[in-house]
Amino acid sequence: MRDFWNRYKRNRSAVFGLVVIFLVILMAATADLLYAFDPFRLAGKPLSSPGTNGFLLGSDSLGRDVAAGIVHGAKTSLLIGLVATLVAVFIGILFGALAGYYGGQIDNILMRVTEVFQTIPSFIFAILLVAILKPSIYSVVIAISVVSWPGVARLVRGEFLSLKNREFVQACHTLGMSDLRIMLREILPNCLSPIIVIGSLMIATAILIESGLSFLGLGDPNIMSWGFQIGAGRTMLRSAWWVCTFPGVAILITVLAINLVGEGLNDALNPRLRERN
Amino acid sequence: MKQKLLDIADLYIELPKGADRQYAIQKVNLELKQGETLCVVGESGSGKSLTARAIMGLLPQPHVRVSNGEIIFNSEDITKVSYERLRELRGSEISMIFQEPMTALNPVMSIGSQIDEIFRYHVDMSKADRQKRAVELLDDVNLPNPEQIMRAYPHELSGGQRQRAMIAMALALKPQILIADEPTTALDVTTQAQILKLIKDMQKVYNTGVLFITHDFGVVADIADRVMVMQHGIVVESGPVKQVLNNPKHPYTKALISAVPSLSPRKAKTISKEKVLEVQNVCKTFGGGRGLFGFGRPSRQVEALKDVTLDLYNGETLGVVGESGSGKSTLARCIIRLMDTDSGAITIEGTQINMLKRKAMRAWRNKIQMVFQDPFASLNPRIKVGDIIAQGPITQGINREEAIKRARELISIVGLDDKSFDRYPHEFSGGQRQRIGIARSLALKPEILIADEPVSALDVSIQSQILDLLDDIREQMKLSMIFITHDLRVAAQVCDRMAVMQYGEVVEIGKTKDIFAKPQHPYTIDLLSAVPGKDWKSSASKKLTKTKTKSKS
Numbered sequence: 001m002r003d004f005w006n007r008y009k010r011n012r013s014a015v016f017g018l019v020v021i022f023l024v025i026l027m028a029a030t031a032d033l034l035y036a037f038d039p040f041r042l043a044g045k046p047l048s049s050p051g052t053n054g055f056l057l058g059s060d061s062l063g064r065d066v067a068a069g070i071v072h073g074a075k076t077s078l079l080i081g082l083v084a085t086l087v088a089v090f091i092g093i094l095f096g097a098l099a100g101y102y103g104g105q106i107d108n109i110l111m112r113v114t115e116v117f118q119t120i121p122s123f124i125f126a127i128l129l130v131a132i133l134k135p136s137i138y139s140v141v142i143a144i145s146v147v148s149w150p151g152v153a154r155l156v157r158g159e160f161l162s163l164k165n166r167e168f169v170q171a172c173h174t175l176g177m178s179d180l181r182i183m184l185r186e187i188l189p190n191c192l193s194p195i196i197v198i199g200s201l202m203i204a205t206a207i208l209i210e211s212g213l214s215f216l217g218l219g220d221p222n223i224m225s226w227g228f229q230i231g232a233g234r235t236m237l238r239s240a241w242w243v244c245t246f247p248g249v250a251i252l253i254t255v256l257a258i259n260l261v262g263e264g265l266n267d268a269l270n271p272r273l274r275e276r277n
Numbered sequence: 278m279k280q281k282l283l284d285i286a287d288l289y290i291e292l293p294k295g296a297d298r299q300y301a302i303q304k305v306n307l308e309l310k311q312g313e314t315l316c317v318v319g320e321s322g323s324g325k326s327l328t329a330r331a332i333m334g335l336l337p338q339p340h341v342r343v344s345n346g347e348i349i350f351n352s353e354d355i356t357k358v359s360y361e362r363l364r365e366l367r368g369s370e371i372s373m374i375f376q377e378p379m380t381a382l383n384p385v386m387s388i389g390s391q392i393d394e395i396f397r398y399h400v401d402m403s404k405a406d407r408q409k410r411a412v413e414l415l416d417d418v419n420l421p422n423p424e425q426i427m428r429a430y431p432h433e434l435s436g437g438q439r440q441r442a443m444i445a446m447a448l449a450l451k452p453q454i455l456i457a458d459e460p461t462t463a464l465d466v467t468t469q470a471q472i473l474k475l476i477k478d479m480q481k482v483y484n485t486g487v488l489f490i491t492h493d494f495g496v497v498a499d500i501a502d503r504v505m506v507m508q509h510g511i512v513v514e515s516g517p518v519k520q521v522l523n524n525p526k527h528p529y530t531k532a533l534i535s536a537v538p539s540l541s542p543r544k545a546k547t548i549s550k551e552k553v554l555e556v557q558n559v560c561k562t563f564g565g566g567r568g569l570f571g572f573g574r575p576s577r578q579v580e581a582l583k584d585v586t587l588d589l590y591n592g593e594t595l596g597v598v599g600e601s602g603s604g605k606s607t608l609a610r611c612i613i614r615l616m617d618t619d620s621g622a623i624t625i626e627g628t629q630i631n632m633l634k635r636k637a638m639r640a641w642r643n644k645i646q647m648v649f650q651d652p653f654a655s656l657n658p659r660i661k662v663g664d665i666i667a668q669g670p671i672t673q674g675i676n677r678e679e680a681i682k683r684a685r686e687l688i689s690i691v692g693l694d695d696k697s698f699d700r701y702p703h704e705f706s707g708g709q710r711q712r713i714g715i716a717r718s719l720a721l722k723p724e725i726l727i728a729d730e731p732v733s734a735l736d737v738s739i740q741s742q743i744l745d746l747l748d749d750i751r752e753q754m755k756l757s758m759i760f761i762t763h764d765l766r767v768a769a770q771v772c773d774r775m776a777v778m779q780y781g782e783v784v785e786i787g788k789t790k791d792i793f794a795k796p797q798h799p800y801t802i803d804l805l806s807a808v809p810g811k812d813w814k815s816s817a818s819k820k821l822t823k824t825k826t827k828s829k830s
Contacts, residue, residue, distance in 0.1 A: 167655035171717065174613050175669040176642035189659040 007268040014264020020257035028074035035068035039224040043068070047240045058242040060233055066243060069229045070250050076225040077254065080137070081206040084144035088206075089199050091145065092152025097183055099153070100160025111157070114150045122147035126209055130218045137220040140213055144206045155198055159191035193269035200262035204255045211251050226251050282453050282486040283309040283332070288346035290327055290336065290510075301327045301341065302510040309454065309486040314477075316489045316497045316518070318533070319507035320736035325490045328507075329456045331356075332488070333373055334363040350454070369399045372447040376459040378439035382431040388415075388442050389427030395449045414445040417482075418475060436601075437468035441475065448479055455480070456488045461496065465600035465763065470807040473500055492736065494537045495766070495810030498522055506530045522813060536741040538766040540811055542789040545773045546593065553757045554589040554612070554645075554725055559621030559631070561607055561781075581607040583781040585621070589725065594751065594758040596772030596789065598765065598804070604781035605761045609729050612759070613647050614638055625725070643673055643721035648747075650730040652710035656702040662713055663688075663698035669720040680720075687716040690753075691746060708739035712746065719750065726751075727759045732767060744771060765808050769793060777801045 009015060027034075037043070046063040048055045057067040099110040117125075126143040133139035163169060164187060172182050213219050214227030215234075226247040233243025285308075290301040302324040309315050319325045330336050332348055334355060348355040350371065355363070375381040383391060392411040396402055402410070408427075415423035418441040431439055440460060447455055457476065461469040477500060480487055491497060497504055497518065504522070505515040506529065514527040525531045561582040581604045589595050599605045610616045612623055614630065623631040630641050646669075649655035656665055663684050670680035688697055691712040702710060711731060718726060728747065732740040744767065751758055762768050768775055769789060776786040777798065785798040796802045805811075 167649040167651055168657040170610075170615050171647070171649060171655055171714075172668070173615055174642060174645075174647050175672050175717075175721065176639040177668070177672045181672075186657055186660075190657070 004268055008264050011264040011267050013260050014267070017257040017260025017264065020253060021261060024074055024254050024257070025078065027071055028078050031071045031075055034071050035065065037068070039068040039072040040064060047236070047243075049240070050242050057246045058240070060229070060243045061236060061240070066229065066246055069224050070226065070247055072224045073226040073229060073247065074250070074254075076137075076223050077207045077210060077251075080141055080144065080210045080225075081203040081258075084141045084148070084206040084210075085199055085202045087141065087145035088149040088202060089152050089195065091149040093156050093188070093195070095149070095153040096156025096158075097160055097188070100157035101164055101179070101183055101187070103161070107157070110153075114153050117146070118150045120147075123209060123212060126213060127216065127218060130213055135213075135218050135220055137223055140210055140219060143213070144209050147209070148202055148205060151202070152195065152198060155194055156191060159194065160187055163187045163190055197262055197266045197269060200265055201259060204258040204262070207251065207255055207258070279310040279312060281308060281310050282350065283307070283488075284349040285328075285332075286347050286349070288328070288331065288348065289344045290324070290331055291342055291344035293340040298510065300344075300510055302331075302507075305346070305507075305512055307505060307512075307515070309488055311453070311486055312480065312484045314480065314487040314489055314500055314502045316491060316501035316504045317507060318491060318494065318497055318504060320492060320533075320738065322509070323507040324510035325507050326458055329373070329458050329488060329490055332454075332456060333367060333371060335373075365399075368395055368452070369450040370452050371454040371456065372450070372452040373456040373458065374440070374443045374447045374460045376462050378436065378443050378463070379431060381443055382439060384431050387428055387430055388434070392427075392442075392446055392449060395446060399450055410449075414449055415442070417448075417479070418442070418445045420445070435468075436464050437472065440464060440468075440472050444472075444475060444479065448483065448485075451483050452485065454486045454488065456490070458490045459492070460489075462491070462493070466765070466807040466809070467600065467803055469496075469809065473809070476500070493809060494522065494534060494737075495808065495813070498810030498813035506533070532738060536737045538741070538744075538764075538770040540766055540769050540793070540808060542769045542793050543771075545788055545790055548593050548773060549591040551591040552588045553591050553625065554759075555622070555624040556585060556587050556608075556612065557622045557624070559585045559608070559611060559623060560619045561604075561611055561616065562619055581781050582611065582618075585778075585781070585783055587776050587783060587786060589757050589759060591757055592751075592755060593773040594760050594771055596768040596775035597759060597761045597778060598763070598768050598775055599778035600763060600804075602780075603778040605763075605778050606729055607781075608778070609647065609727050609759065609761050613645055613727055639673075643669075644723055645725040645727065646718040646721055646723035648711075648715055648718050648726065648728040648731045651734050652707045652714060653734075655714050656710055658702055660701075661698070662700055662702060662705075665702070665713065666716045666720050669717060673721060683720055684716070687719055690719070690750070691716045706739075707735050708743060711735065711743050715743075715746065715750070719754065722754070724755075724757065725759070726756045727761070729761045730763065731760075733762065733764065740767070747771070765804060777804065 042063040043065045044055065044059055044063050045053050046059060046061050048059045050056065050058040053059070055065055055067065057070065059065055095110050095114060099107040126147050129143035129146060130139050133142065169182060169186055172186055210219065210225065211227030211230070214225045215231040217231060219225050219228050229247040230244050233240065237244050286306055288305040289303055292299060292301050305328060307315065317325045317328060327336065327341070331343055332355065336342060343356045350366070355366070389411055392414065393407050396407045396410065411427060412423045415426050420426050420438060420441050426434070426438070426442065434442065460476070461472050464472060473496065476487065479485070489500060501518040503516065504518050506513050506521065506527065508529045514521060514525065514530045521530065522534065525534055559582055562578055562580050564578040585608060587595070597605045597608060607616065611618045611631065618631045621631070622629050625641065625644055630638065633641070663681065666684035666687055667680040670683055671677060685695065685698060688695060693709060693712055697705070702713065705713065731747065732743050735743060747758070748771070750756065760768070760771050772789045774787060775789050775792055776783045777792070777800065778784065779800045785792060785796065785801045792801060793805065796805055
């Protein structure tokens with residue numbers, strides 16, 4: 001573990017990313033302390049510029065506090081990003097592991113199914129799903145997971161394909177071990193590193209998709225989110241720039257930080273890079 | 278008077294900080310003359326390959342660098358010349374052939390264009406001339422149909438053909454020095470014999486100085502004029518081949534040479550009449566599958582096993598010998614049910630196990646176990662050694678405490694420290710890992726042990742330790758063993774009987790002693806005559822039996 005941290009630490013920007021993510025998480029966790037009111041509440045004069053009328057980052061056309069929206073929106077973004085990614089990784093591992101391990105017709109069928117999902121442009125597919133399921137936080141999570149699991153499935157399948165013919169797996173067969181146990185205890189732990197890396201990057205994508213959906217008005221109407229704020233402010237971009245800009249910057253910084261961390265995890269977990277040092 | 282080509286004086290190569298030793302090689306001195314073959318021998322990590330790379334200027338700089346000494350090639354110090362000059366020298370004056378011809382050749386370029394490249398960069402010739410010269414070269418290295426080979430890509434050639442093409446490229450510009458880094462290690466014995474002969478022949482034609490790096494004393498005996506033995510980056514002994522091989526001075530050289538298994542078979546045990554395993558008319562074909570819904574052409578079929586029949590008697594070691602692609606590993610995997618047979622019968626104690634369902638087979642797993650070839654791939658890197666060994670009994674329904682107790686016993690039986698129990702596989706060396714693999718296979722108390730090339734990935738000195746261990750265990754646990762190997766020397770030392778396989782068929786089976794004395798099948802005769810250094814060991818074996826008993830004590 002210390003070894004891992006030493007390798008991770010070598011990548012300065014990854015450490016920076018980790019600090020930023022930590023701050024975003026802190027912000028989300030203390031949202032109710034910082035702004036102990038509903039971010040949808042009309043808090044004062046509409047379209048106040050930043051620093052006036054008691055608004056740190058200004059207010060929007062209905063007088064909602066932009067700063068409060070960002071702080072509460074962080075909760076939404078992180079939660080959706082994390083949950084959607086976990087669901088997607090789970091489905092991806094399930095499909096990939098079965099396809100890679102059993103091969104043959106099972107692989108054929110599972111991979112053709114995966115391809116069906118991969119051929120539909122993911123954002124349009126997500127819009128379609130949310131539109132069918134009615135916008136709510138659940139449908140957003142489902143939509144994001146459904147469009148992002150195929151990548152994981154492909155990755156896991158590849159890993160399983162190469163690992164299942166290793167001698168240590170064959171040795172387990174000769175000991176009479178069951179397939180489930182071989183998959184879970186022998187093979188899966190050996191492909192965790194790439195899964196962690198792809199998973200961390202998927203959180204960033206999930207946050208982007210969620211923002212996109214909320215921007216188009218397909219987010220949960222009762223939950224504050226960054227995409228919703230941008231969508232609400234876009235018509236006044238020229239007269240009240242702050243309404244769109246600050247949530248946009250929040251998305252940019254968070255996604256960038258997550259990508260940096262993913263990059264750092266890749267460096268730290270990738271054994272080939274490890275040997276080079 | 279032969280001209281001196283290469284003179285290395287007091288060469289030190291420094292490793293980066295944090296490596297296991299400060300210098301990769303220390304105080305190396307060597308000389309190479311025209312038309313001479315100098316063999317550099319050593320086990321893995323002895324620094325022999327780095328020495329060769331230093332001559333070519335191919336050290337992975339800046340981490341690894343020459344820190345002292347000089348490499349004089351025709352009165353020019355290679356360690357000091359400019360990068361441009363080095364590039365001129367490489368290929369035209371000094372060239373190199375590598376161990377693995379598949380990775381040394383560019384897979385997306387045809388052989389012809391790869392040879393052409395050498396001429397284009399080094400000499401001024403017209404396209405037609407270059408083409409003609411390339412065909413001549415391929416013809417020189419005895420490749421059939423040179424014109425066709427010119428157009429072929431590396432994957433279309435066999436291993437031996439690829440190595441011939443590599444040699445053709447290395448000799449294209451008539452270099453004065455040829456460095457061969459384990460050029461035959463990845464090849465079969467019969468191919469190896471041909472390639473060694475080719476290198477010898479080409480050397481005569483071009484009067485090249487050959488620096489030959491190898492770990493195999495048999496090869497040394499066949500081709501070397503002089504030998505240099507390296508250990509941990511230090512030259513421990515050097516001299517004319519006869520002197521070093523037959524009269525080694527340094528204890529390390531003695532130990533290495535005595536570890537080379539002798540070709541004269543050991544005394545066979547009296548074989549019991551009781552059959553523990555019968556293999557009858559087993560066939561196995563690969564390929565022939567189609568895609569989803571049965572579209573697409575069926576893939577090419579390979580008959581890996583054709584009508585294989587053999588018996589294993591109680592307490593004996595049966596060797597299965599053959600070159601790559603002979604089906605020996607497929608046979609092992611069919612017997613242990615890692616693969617399904619197409620037809621035929623594999624019988625243990627009257628039960629035909631090759632037709633059992635997986636569930637039913639589980640009960641038979643503790644009768645028959647396997648030791649794998651690659652000690653680095655055969656242990657799960659994420660599981661502790663103790664758990665790896667205890668896994669088998671636990672899977673078979675033995676309670677955890679009992680299994681762990683057995684694992685601890687086995688760790689000491691295979692000669693490992695008790696502390697090994699809580700360590701991960703990467704903390705162990707190749708030989709120790711193979712011991713762990715053996716302990717795992719013994720944890721189920723099997724009656725039959727299949728060893729699939731258990732020593733071919735190990736250095737000679739460790740090889741003999743593992744063979745001794747297997748022998749002891751076989752006696753102690755009253756095992757019957759199927760021993761798969763490509764190395765006839767090993768087979769001679771381990772097997773009571775042996776079966777020779779070629780193209781999926783058993784071409785000859787009998788007592789090891791009889792097969793070595795009077796091989797019947799032409800393929801067996803070829804195999805035996807291709808063993809490197811066979812004349813040397815038979816003449817020197819008398820002297821060495823003495824050192825062998827000494828080194829064991």
